[in-house]
Amino acid sequence: MDAIVNKRIKQVLNGNQDAYTEIVDLYQARLYQVCYRMLGNKHEAEDITQEAFLRAFINLHSFDQKRKFSTWIFRIATNLCIDRIRKKKPDYHLDAQVPGTDGLDMYSQIAASEELPVEQLEKMEMQERIQYEISRLPDKYRSVIVLKYMEELPLQEISEILDLPLGTVKTRIHRGREALRKQMSQLPVTEVGGKR
Amino acid sequence: MMGACHENYIEFMHAYLDGDIQPEQEQELKNHLKSCEACQAHMHELSDVVAFMKSAQPVTAPPDLTANIMASLPKRNVTAGPQSWFRRYPIVTAAAVFLVFMSAMFFGNFSDDQQFAFTKADNIIVEGDTVIVPEGEVIQGDFMVRNGDIRVDGAIEGNLTVINGQILNEKEIGNNEPLASTAVVTGEIEEIDRVFDWLWFKIKSGYQGLEDWITGDEKSE
Known part of the structure; x- marks a missing residue:
């Protein structure tokens, strides 16, 4: 799988943005899962997953292809999640919500x-x-x-x-x-x- | 809570749960658990925690996540290649840009000026695409013919340059006081009919030549 990913990365670096779709498809579910578990919120999980893929895309030229792409993208995502958690302020209202609905x-x-x-x-x-x-x-x-x-x-x-x-x-x-x-x-x- | 002696066993419990416990430690832990209820309970609770965490069901990502991610990327389909290439090789890029402009100038001149042209002079005859310097006439200064031939029966007191053409009586021309012929070119004679000669000539003659053409120092027909 790493060989395919590296091939797609080279294509993206050569200007073929569509080749990135396959990379996103391979990892988006796992990345979303990690973000969701870290943040506990669907909207934020989607937000951070998207941000992680965007950052990976922009910095793709700095990715060392001898390493695993999954490790790299997971690192970007977990760092973003930790940043988000630290910025979050615990001032939400819980009383309006009922357990079991949302x-x-x-x-x-x-x-x-x-x-x-x-x-x-x-x-x-x-x-x-x-x-x-x-x-x-x-x-x-x-x-x-x-x-x-x-x-x-x-x-x-x-x-x-x-x-x-x-x-x-x-x-x-x-x-x-x-x-x-x-x-x-x-x-x-x-x-x-x-x-x- | 538990005493200090139990701390070791708790370490063993975690090593056991991570699957990297030594066989002798595992045996030691098992023996201890048989006799210590507190540690037994602790081990149970930790095992429950692990089982509980492992029972988490996978969360499904939104169906349009990939599409949204792709839509969020900066659009650089067309320019990505050249951009990154430029960034990687700035000197090569600069050289390439320079060459493109320079060659555009040279080749532009070369191919745009296809018509017959020659240096302005009063005492010459033109027959079709041929310039004739008649016998007995003297041209003062350098003379140039483009896209045509020249026949020198008289004298040119300077350099003669022929571009895309030829000197019809080259062999008869001397560059000194001739005995057998009246044809004289006192300066250098140059025939240019290939692109690279043309380039070299343009470099040699520099901008002076260009200026002469631009200011209309010669006549086109």
Whole structure:
């Protein structure tokens, strides 16, 4: 696949913009998935996915074709997501929204420190709850957890995407798992699992 | 909470979950879990977290995402190639641009002036495409013929240049006081009938020649 991607990259660099369509098609679903899990909001996920592909396109000449394109585009996207998370201000109103209607989107608006009452957690669907717990993670744990468990990427690749030493990635995954464990002790998963 | 001795086991738990635990550590962890309820619970909770995360269903991207991405790109279909090429080779580009302009000037002159022309002089005869310097006549200064021939029976007190034509009696022309012939060209004789000669000539004669033509120092017919 890398050979095809590199061929398309060369075509794009030679001025054939249409060749980029194939590259976008190959990675857009995975990139959107990562952005959505990081940001918890469909609109923002689409926004950042689009921005990541645009930046990759503009800087394509600086991409080292000996490396994996997926690693490069994932790095652009995760950096954009982290920037977006840090700029976000936790001043949204939750009270107007009802869990279960447009649920997946509202939990992104919650700052990591905010906690929903148990009664509300109990009403949540399994998939909503997953996104809610991810959104409560500090961003440095969130990115490694998303890349490991949503994208199921090997640790080595995660370390390349985030430009962190392998040891740091492992530590963050350990702490991320511990953070999730503590978060979820409020209402253990097993009880949610029964509501699937 | 748990004591310090359990911290090691928690490290082992994470190593186990990441699949990079040493066999002897794994054995040690298993033995410990059998006897320690707190660690057993911790291990269960972590395993639940992993199972919970892995149960996440893939999120589907909007169907028009690719199209939207492609539409967001700057339009540079036509110019992308040359632009990046220019940026990569600025000196080559500058040289190429220079050459294009210069050659346009030279070739433009070469191909635009297809008509018969020669340096203005009173004492010459013109027969069709041939200029004749009659016997006994003397032309003061350089003489040039373009797109025509010349026959020198008299004398030219200067250089003779023939472009795209020939000197009909070249062999008879001397450049000194002749004994056998009255034909004389005191300066250099040059015949130019190829593009590269023309280029070389234009470079040699420089802008003076150009100015002479522009200001109408010669007559076209």
